[in-house]
Amino acid sequence: MTMCRSPKSVGANLFAQTLAKMRMNSHLLLACAVLALPAFAQELRGTGDLGLVIERAKGSVQLLDTSKKTGLQRIEGLGDLSHASAVFSRDARYAFIFGRDGGLTKIDLLTGNIVKRIIQSGNSIGGAISQDGSILAAANYKPGGVKFFDSETLELLSEVSARSAITGELSKVIGLEEAAGNRFTFSLFEAGEIWQADLSKDPKNPVITRHTGIGKEPYDALVTGDGRWYIAGLFGEGGNGKGGIAVLDLWHPERGVKRALPDYGRGEQKLPVYKMPHLETWAVAGNLAFIPGVGRHEVVLVDISTWQKVGTIPVAGQPVFVMAEPTGRKLWVNFAFPHYDTVQVIDVESQAIVHTMKPGKAVLHMEFTPRGEHVWISVRDENRIQVHDTASFEKLAEIPAQSPSGIFFSSRAHRFGL
Amino acid sequence: MPRHSCRNCRTPDTPTQAEVFKPNPMLALGLGLVVITFFAVAMLALTALVHPAQAADLPATPSxxxxxxxxxxxxxxxxxxxxxxxxxxxxxxxxxxxxxxxxxxxxxxxxxxxxxxxxxxxxxxxxxxxxxxxxxxxxxxxxxx
The missing domain is CATH 1.10.760.10 (Cytochrome c-like domain)
Structure with missing residues (x-):
């Protein structure tokens, strides 16, 4: 009977009360079945085709249905979402939203309710969830560090202060990624260090391994889809102080952090970086990986067996996201201001741009449906999400959204490094 | 001081008292020039006082x-x-x-x-x-x- 309690929206409550009165005695069971879920899901259903979009200006999220290609419900009151990200519980029912203002909000995708919301720091950038789904980790700018929470209750388990032993200062934490075995890896922006936190023995006493001197200003990081490599982009390295990456083999952390592409761009004039690129997905075809150029209008090809730059693909602007379709066959690229009205598609095999589209001003993010037949694109200033067929590029649907930014589908629940 | 009144003073083709009565064309012209110059200088000085930033040739406030x-x-x-x-x-x-x-x-x-x-x-x-x-x-x- 617990299911009868779930809807909390006013409309649903009124509906619930009316129905409950009408059918209180003889139809209690039927009423329960109807009331258990909000209007969008008045049937038993899974969450595999659900997701959400961050509405950054209003501090709300909108629940999405990727089968029906529609928005389901807006959930408000999530604070400052000007830079926000989401991870999912391992049953893919709950989303955890990390907000700029340090808010951490647990949302039930089935009922559309906020299950719990806490303010865990003053200024946060994102988070991750452990391999077994039991631990959430939040990366904080202020005060710089990482906090670990029980994903069931959002109770604080432990925290790590990102104070470098070398500089003695607190650093902003970026690129917090899950690594297998209830471990997390993250980078210290100011100190230029990569730290590993091992919570496998005792989540209340994380064991920290520190890799120092990994390069200047790591700005974002990713873990490869197989969970093996942690790669941090270094803003303060390379020509004119932009470029270079730091690589940690999570199978062999004892081998330490290796630097790659150290001379990338050296001696060449670079363009201003109006938005930090993201390193979120890692497209690998054979041994080739594709990463956004920093201060350059190109995608960089890296051979991951040697960690050498082996080529570049000129594109329409400075890439922000270079995202591989789940098949790995094509890359979708969006761009920083002022080219953020454009999306380009690169065929991995031929390394050629096979499609260029202009969805509108301020394309901020793209997310593929779990097997990649569609891509959802958020267009901030047009206040909409566009759904495109990844094979034909045809636009299939538009969904109104208020200043949409990140789009997150529940299939992330089962992927590494998120 | 409202800026529009200054602009009026500066406008070169505004008829002056001297021009309207025309007692002597040369005198009138001279007087007119003197009056216009006087007001123009006064206006500039006032503008500089009221808007020191603009006097230093900075671009105007955005629309x-x-x-x-x-x-x-x-x-x-x-x-x-x-x-x-x-x-x-x-x-x-x-x-x-x-x-x-x-x-x-x-x-x-x-x-x-x-x-x-x-x-x-x-x-x-x-x-x-x-x-x-x-x-x-x-x-x-x-x-x-």
């Missing part, structure tokens, strides 16, 4: 429409690093409290030319000097929503 664009620009584009509420992120906070005691000239230079050794890019040519001046003034007062 209302441009101010609207700039407000959105700062909240959205600058907001990626500095936060939509300007409370800071990878970039430093830009709230009025955070900027107390900072040099507005240095802040304007940061906007236009970037800050060496940091992730802050220069925004020329997308923003000009008057844009930067307006943004810094607005930030220091507390930025509009």
């Amino acid at each position: 209302a429409e441009r101010q609207h664009e700039l407000t959105r620009f700062v909240r959205q584009e600058c907001g990626f690093c500095h936060g939509i509420h300007l409370t800071g992120g990878l970039g430093s906070p830009l709230t009025a409290e955070a900027l107390v005691g900072k040099s507005s000239d240095a802040l304007e230079a940061s906007i236009l030319y970037g800050r060496t050794g940091t992730a802050m890019p220069g925004w020329m040519p997308h923003l000009n000097e008057s844009d930067a001046n307006w943004i810094v003034t607005a930030l220091m007062k507390g930025f509009p929503e």
